[in-house]
Amino acid sequence: xxxxxxxxxxxxxxxxxxxxxxxxxxxxxxxxxxxxxxxxxxxxxxxxxxxxxxxxxxxxxxxxxxxxxxxxxxxxxxxxxxxxxxxxxxxxxxxxxxxxxxxxxxxxxxxxxxxxxxxxxxxxxxxxxxxxxxxxxxxxxxxxxxxxxxxxxxxxxxxxxxxxxxxxxxxxxxxxxxxxxxxxxxxxxxxxxxxxxxxxxxxxxxxxxxxxxxxxxxxxxxxxxxxxxxxxxxxxxxxxxxx
Amino acid sequence: xxxxxxxxxxxxxxxxxxxxxxxxxxxxxxxxxxxxxxxxxxxxxxxxxxxxxxxxxxxxxxxxxxxxxxxxxxxxxxxxxxxxxxxxxxxxxxxxxxxxxxxxxxxxxxxxxxxxxxxxxxxxxxxxxxxxxxxxxxxxxxxxxxxxxxxxxxxxxxxxxxxxxxxxxxxxxxxxxxxxxxxxxxxxxxxxxxxxxxxxxxxxxxxxxxxxxxxxxxxxxxxxxxxxxxxxxxxxxxxxxxxxxxxxxxxxxxxxxxxxxxxx
Numbered sequence: 186x187x188x189x190x191x192x193x194x195x196x197x198x199x200x201x202x203x204x205x206x207x208x209x210x211x212x213x214x215x216x217x218x219x220x221x222x223x224x225x226x227x228x229x230x231x232x233x234x235x236x237x238x239x240x241x242x243x244x245x246x247x248x249x250x251x252x253x254x255x256x257x258x259x260x261x262x263x264x265x266x267x268x269x270x271x272x273x274x275x276x277x278x279x280x281x282x283x284x285x286x287x288x289x290x291x292x293x294x295x296x297x298x299x300x301x302x303x304x305x306x307x308x309x310x311x312x313x314x315x316x317x318x319x320x321x322x323x324x325x326x327x328x329x330x331x332x333x334x335x336x337x338x339x340x341x342x343x344x345x346x347x348x349x350x351x352x353x354x355x356x357x358x359x360x361x362x363x364x365x366x367x368x369x370x371x372x373x374x375x376x377x378x379x380x381x382x383x384x385x386x387x388x389x390x391x392x393x394x395x396x397x398x399x400x401x402x403x404x405x406x407x408x409x410x411x412x413x414x415x416x417x418x419x420x421x422x423x424x425x426x427x428x
Numbered sequence: 429x430x431x432x433x434x435x436x437x438x439x440x441x442x443x444x445x446x447x448x449x450x451x452x453x454x455x456x457x458x459x460x461x462x463x464x465x466x467x468x469x470x471x472x473x474x475x476x477x478x479x480x481x482x483x484x485x486x487x488x489x490x491x492x493x494x495x496x497x498x499x500x501x502x503x504x505x506x507x508x509x510x511x512x513x514x515x516x517x518x519x520x521x522x523x524x525x526x527x528x529x530x531x532x533x534x535x536x537x538x539x540x541x542x543x544x545x546x547x548x549x550x551x552x553x554x555x556x557x558x559x560x561x562x563x564x565x566x567x568x569x570x571x572x573x574x575x576x577x578x579x580x581x582x583x584x585x586x587x588x589x590x591x592x593x594x595x596x597x598x599x600x601x602x603x604x605x606x607x608x609x610x611x612x613x614x615x616x617x618x619x620x621x622x623x624x625x626x627x628x629x630x631x632x633x634x635x636x637x638x639x640x641x642x643x644x645x646x647x648x649x650x651x652x653x654x655x656x657x658x659x660x661x662x663x664x665x666x667x668x669x670x671x672x673x674x675x676x677x678x679x680x681x682x683x684x685x686x687x688x689x690x691x692x
Contacts, residue, residue: 233569262571273562287570290469345569 186211187232187343187375192241194227201227203399212373214366214389218381219396220421225379228396229347233265234258245343263291266336268346272328274320281316284334291339306334310364326357330364337368346378350385362389383425460653464576477581485547486589492546493539497597500534501526501604509614519615523605523623530601531632537684539597540643543590544676548651551582552672555655556665579652590644591637598636635691642687643680650676
C-alpha cells in the first residue's frame with residue numbers, strides 16, 4: 186500500500202501539487218486521472234523519488250520514502266517498477282539486455298538463470314523471440330510491452346505507469362491495459378496508472394484518484410465515478426465521451 | 429550623468445549575474461562529481477563498462493590522434509627550420525626544439541583540445557540524449573546511482589587512455605618531424621635525433637603526463653556534467669554538446685597556463 190499525506194510540490198513560485206492525500210491499495214489497479222498540466226506526472230515523480238516534494242510524505246508500506254536516507258531510498262526503489270510514457274528503454278542495449286539490466290545489477294543470478302527470467306518476463310508480456318532486437322527495431326506497442334517486462338524483471342511490489350496508452354492504436358492500447366490488469370492480479374502488486382483515457386479507467390480500473398489543479402478533487406471506486414456528484418469530474422467524463 | 433550611472437549599474441549587474449551563474453554552475457559540477465562516488469551496485473558491471481569506454485575513447489580516437497601528431501611534428505619542424513636561418517645555429521637544435529615542444533605543449537594540449545571536441549561532444553550528447561529520453565530517470569527509479577553508472581566508467585577510461593594517446597602523439601610528432609626534415613632536406617634523421625637526445629629531460633615526459641591526466645579529467649567530467657544536466661529536447665542536447673566542448677577547451681587552456689606556472 187502507498188499513502189500520500191499532504192504532498193505539496195512547488196517549482197519556484199508556482200505550486201503544482203497543493204496538498205494531495207491519497208491511498209493506493211495492494212493488488213489493485215489504481216488510476217490517477219485528470220487533464221494535462223494538472224499535476225498527475227509531478228505527483229508520480231514525487232512518489233518514485235524523481236522529484237522531492239516541498240512538504241508532505243509518501244509512505245510505502247509504513248516506510249516514509251520522503252524522509253529516508255539515500256541508501257534506504259535505493260532499497261525501496263528496487264521494489265519499484267516503472268513504465269515511462271516514452272518507454273525509456275536503453276537504446277544501446279538489446280531487448281534482452283534491457284530486461285536483464287536490473288537482474289544483472291541487483292541479483293547474483295547466473296547468466297542461464299537470468300536468461301530464463303528474461304524469457305519468462307517476455308512471455309508474460311506476450312513478446313517471446315525478440316530478445317536480440319534493439320528498441321529502434323520494434324514498434325511503439327512492442328516497446329511498451331518490453332518496458333513492462335523490464336519493470337517486472339525483479340520481484341517488484343509497486344508498478345507505476347505514466348500514460349501507458351499514449352501514442353498507441355486502440356487495439357494495442359487495449360492489450361496493454363489487459364496486460365497491466367493481469368500482471369497486477371497475478372503478482373499481487375500495487376499498480377498506479379496515470380492516464381486521461383477513460384476507456385482504460387472503465388476497462389481495468391479498481392480505484393480512481395481525480396486530480397484537478399493540483400488537488401485530489403475526488404477519489405473512490407470506478408463503479409461510483411459516474412454518480413460521484415462532483416461537477417468537475419462529471420465534466421471531465423462527459424468530455425471524454427464515456428458518459 | 430544619470431545616463432552614465434545607469435549604464436555602470438547595468439554593467440556591474442551583468443558581471444555580478446555572470447559571476448553568480450559561474451559559481452552556481454561550478455557548485456553543481458562539484459556536487460555532480462561527489463555524487464558519482466558511492467559504492468557500485470555491482471563492480472563487475474562497472475569494470476565491463478570501463479573496458480568498453482576505454483575502447484571507445486582510446487581505439488576510437490587513435491586515427492585522428494595519429495594524423496594530428498604526424499602533421500603537427502612535420503609542420504613544426506619546417507617552421508622552426510624556416511625561423512632559424514643562421515649559420516651559428518646547428519641543425520640538431522631544430523630536433524631539440526621540436527621534440528621539447530611536442531612533449532611539453534603540442535602533444536598534450538593540441539591532442540586534448542581535439543579530444544575535447546571528439547570525446548567530449550560524444551559523451552555530452554550520449555548522456556544528454558539519455559536524459560531527455562528519460563533513460564536516466566529509469567536508472568534512478570531502479571535504484572541505480574545514475575551519475576556513477578554513466579560517468580564514472582567514462583572518467584576512469586579517459587584517465588587511462590588519454591595519457592596513452594598523448595604518449596603516442598609525442599612519439600608520432602617526432603616521427604613526423606624526422607620525416608619532414610628528411611623529405612625537405614633540411615636536416616637528417618641523425619641530426620634530429622642527436623638534438624632530441626641532447627635536450628631530453630625525463631621530467632618533461634612526467635610533465636606531459638601530468639597535463640594529460642589533468643586534461644582527461646577535465647574533458648570527461650565537464651562533458652558528463654553538461655550531458656547529465658541537459659533539460660529539454662534534441663535542440664538542448666546539441667547545445668549541451670557544444671557547451672561541453674567550449675567549456676572543456678577553455679578549462680584545458682586555463683589549466684595549461686596554471687600547470688606551466690606551477691610545475692616548470
